[in-house]
Amino acid sequence: MTSLDWLVLFATLTVIVGYGLYRSRGSNTVDRFLLAGKTMPWYAMALSIMATQASAVTFISTTGQAYVDGMRFVQFYFGLPIAMIILCATVVPVFHRAKVFTAYEYLEQRFDSKTRALASIIFLCQRGLSAGLTLYAPAIVLSVILGWPERATIFLMGVTVITYTTLGGVKAVTWSDVQQMIIIFAGLVIALVTLIHLMPSTISLPDALYLAGAAGRLNAVTTEFNWNDQFTLWSGLIGGTFLFLSYFGCDQSQVQRYLTGKSIAQSRLSLIFNAVAKIPMQFFILFIGAMVFVFYLFVTPPVLFEEAELNRIQSSPAFRPLAERYSQAFEQRREAALGLVEAHHAHRAAAEQEQVASYRAAQRNMDLAHQQAEGLVASTGGEQRFSDTNYIFLTFVTKYLPAGLVGLIIAVIFAATMSASAGEINSLATVSMIDLYRRYFHRQGSDHHYLMASRWATIFWGAYAIAFAGLGRKLGSLIVAVNVVGSLFYGSLLGVFVLAFFFRRVRGTAAFAGMLAGEAAIFWAFFFTHISFLWYNVIGCVVVIATALAVTHLRAETVA
Amino acid sequence: MPDVREVRDEPPPFLGTWQRVYIAVLVYLSVIIAACYGFTRALQ
Numbered sequence: 001m002t003s004l005d006w007l008v009l010f011a012t013l014t015v016i017v018g019y020g021l022y023r024s025r026g027s028n029t030v031d032r033f034l035l036a037g038k039t040m041p042w043y044a045m046a047l048s049i050m051a052t053q054a055s056a057v058t059f060i061s062t063t064g065q066a067y068v069d070g071m072r073f074v075q076f077y078f079g080l081p082i083a084m085i086i087l088c089a090t091v092v093p094v095f096h097r098a099k100v101f102t103a104y105e106y107l108e109q110r111f112d113s114k115t116r117a118l119a120s121i122i123f124l125c126q127r128g129l130s131a132g133l134t135l136y137a138p139a140i141v142l143s144v145i146l147g148w149p150e151r152a153t154i155f156l157m158g159v160t161v162i163t164y165t166t167l168g169g170v171k172a173v174t175w176s177d178v179q180q181m182i183i184i185f186a187g188l189v190i191a192l193v194t195l196i197h198l199m200p201s202t203i204s205l206p207d208a209l210y211l212a213g214a215a216g217r218l219n220a221v222t223t224e225f226n227w228n229d230q231f232t233l234w235s236g237l238i239g240g241t242f243l244f245l246s247y248f249g250c251d252q253s254q255v256q257r258y259l260t261g262k263s264i265a266q267s268r269l270s271l272i273f274n275a276v277a278k279i280p281m282q283f284f285i286l287f288i289g290a291m292v293f294v295f296y297l298f299v300t301p302p303v304l305f306e307e308a309e310l311n312r313i314q315s316s317p318a319f320r321p322l323a324e325r326y327s328q329a330f331e332q333r334r335e336a337a338l339g340l341v342e343a344h345h346a347h348r349a350a351a352e353q354e355q356v357a358s359y360r361a362a363q364r365n366m367d368l369a370h371q372q373a374e375g376l377v378a379s380t381g382g383e384q385r386f387s388d389t390n391y392i393f394l395t396f397v398t399k400y401l402p403a404g405l406v407g408l409i410i411a412v413i414f415a416a417t418m419s420a421s422a423g424e425i426n427s428l429a430t431v432s433m434i435d436l437y438r439r440y441f442h443r444q445g446s447d448h449h450y451l452m453a454s455r456w457a458t459i460f461w462g463a464y465a466i467a468f469a470g471l472g473r474k475l476g477s478l479i480v481a482v483n484v485v486g487s488l489f490y491g492s493l494l495g496v497f498v499l500a501f502f503f504r505r506v507r508g509t510a511a512f513a514g515m516l517a518g519e520a521a522i523f524w525a526f527f528f529t530h531i532s533f534l535w536y537n538v539i540g541c542v543v544v545i546a547t548a549l550a551v552t553h554l555r556a557e558t559v560a
Numbered sequence: 561m562p563d564v565r566e567v568r569d570e571p572p573p574f575l576g577t578w579q580r581v582y583i584a585v586l587v588y589l590s591v592i593i594a595a596c597y598g599f600t601r602a603l604q
Contacts, residue, residue, distance in 0.1 A: 081585050081589045082589070085586065209603055210603065213602075213603030219604060220599055221593070221599075221600045233593070264570070265569060265573075268572070268578065269573075275585050276585065279589075280592075283596070
């Protein structure tokens with residue numbers, strides 16, 4: 001990074017945090033600290049919801065995924081608009097009218113205290129695990145790409161987040177999120193424009209699209225039904241709907257964003273904005289990844305994008321022949337790509353078909369050599385199931401983007417990390433304070449007492465996230481598992497809220513038993529089947545409802 | 561002192577009713593999926 005990059009990075013972060021703190025003046029009551037006094041406009045909530053969901057990994061990993069596998073991941077979001085409509089029609093007005101601070105507070109109004117406590121604890125377990133990872137995942141990528149010490153990066157991001165979240169509460173979080181999303185959008189647009197500008201002069205944008213499509217990198221929709229495939233039209237529409245219903249309807253890190261709305265209409269509009277904007281946004285991010293792929297058709301990509309591992313495996317005797325095969329395949333692919341564009345321009349169908357076959361064969365050879373290099377990492381003592389997907393976009397950024405822009409993209413990564421982390425810490429503190437501390441440990445405190453308790457809870461969860469992220473290296477490959485663990489809890493949370501809204505006969509004990517059975521079913525699916533994690537939400541939700549209905553029926557019979 | 565957590569409900573600023581807004585979002589989703597499908601087919 002040049003001095004200009006450092007200047008851009010620090011100026012951007014200072015403006016984001018400063019603006020957030022400036023807008024959060026007067027957060028001196030519990031209502032204002034946790035719910036912004038119900039004053040937020042729809043656009044601030046909308047961008048905050050988007051920013052909380054989009055962590056740094058979204059940008060680092062999604063672009064890499066498009067480079068490797070194409071744009072299929074966009075289907076994951078097809079269920080989101082449906083989920084938003086259901087939430088606008090049901091959850092939003094109910095939560096607003098119930099005058100709750102947290103989603104789980106409503107469960108006590110509807111069922112009983114044990115159901116509320118169980119849901120709160122499930123949320124704290126699940127979100128607590130991911131709070132550390134939100135800080136750790138980008139820190140490890142930045143440390144490899146830029147050579148920054150992991151712990152220093154984690155500490156810098158963590159302390160910044162704790163500072164503005166503790167001082168300004170949800171208002172600081174929301175207004176910082178707005179700035180962060182603006183920076184993220186601007187950074188991504190500039191990155192794409194620069195990327196297209198860096199292509200060879202003979203390759204136009206339509207040519208780039210044609211080449212990406214011929215290599216299967218623009219495969220946005222897959223209509224085949226496959227239980228084990230995470231990204232198809234059907235898993236996106238069905239599994240995605242359940243996942244987003246759970247995430248936006250039952251996860252306090254999202255619920256708290258739209259509970260700050262000045263009216264039900266404003267909260268609904270914030271969700272409708274996400275329903276409309278999220279798919280194009282993900283499409284755009286994936287498209288950047290596809291264009292990075294086209295860029296590397298004409299500039300030799302490294303055998304591995306993770307430089308430290310690449311340097312390490314270079315001493316292996318198996319590396320040299322592998323690198324030669326990779327280099328030959330690249331030259332073949334480059335020639336075929338140029339020939340393909342030429343044949344396409346000249347409308348020579350036979351030559352075009354021939355060049356497509358050659359182009360795809362070369363791509364397969366490159367993919368094979370790359371997979372062998374990843375295998376070499378594992379076989380020479382590196383991480384098992386190693387993948388360099390998360391390093392692709394940032395390698396491109398740091399090597400080929402001009403000074404200043406690199407700082408801006410790193411600021412985007414920081415901003416995305418901080419926005420996701422702030423939302424998590426803020427919601428963890430809210431649930432700890434409202435659903436546990438105020439409910440079970442200190443019921444008659446003053447407003448000031450609960451305000452200070454909220455601030456201390458924020459500091460606690462921030463410190464916890466930093467400490468957990470600091471253990472990242474020791475967790476090793478468990479990180480992948482921990483990510484999956486997050487998806488093990490949503491189904492039962494969704495199930496209990498569906499019971500609350502749509503099954504008036506069901507009471508507390510039945511709902512509680514349903515949640516326990518739902519969790520058991522999800523863990524069974526996780527340990528004993530190969531079902532994709534998107535379906536866990538469906539399974540958990542259905543089991544919670546079925547069990548609660550059965551218990552309700554049995555109890556009614558017993559009473560009769 | 562009024563409860564700061566009192567909330568108001570209002571009609572949407574466009575299309576008149578929330579039901580129409582929801583239908584518009586569903587139509588939009590259909591168009592987006594169709595566009596993505598067309599994009600995939602046209603460029604594969």
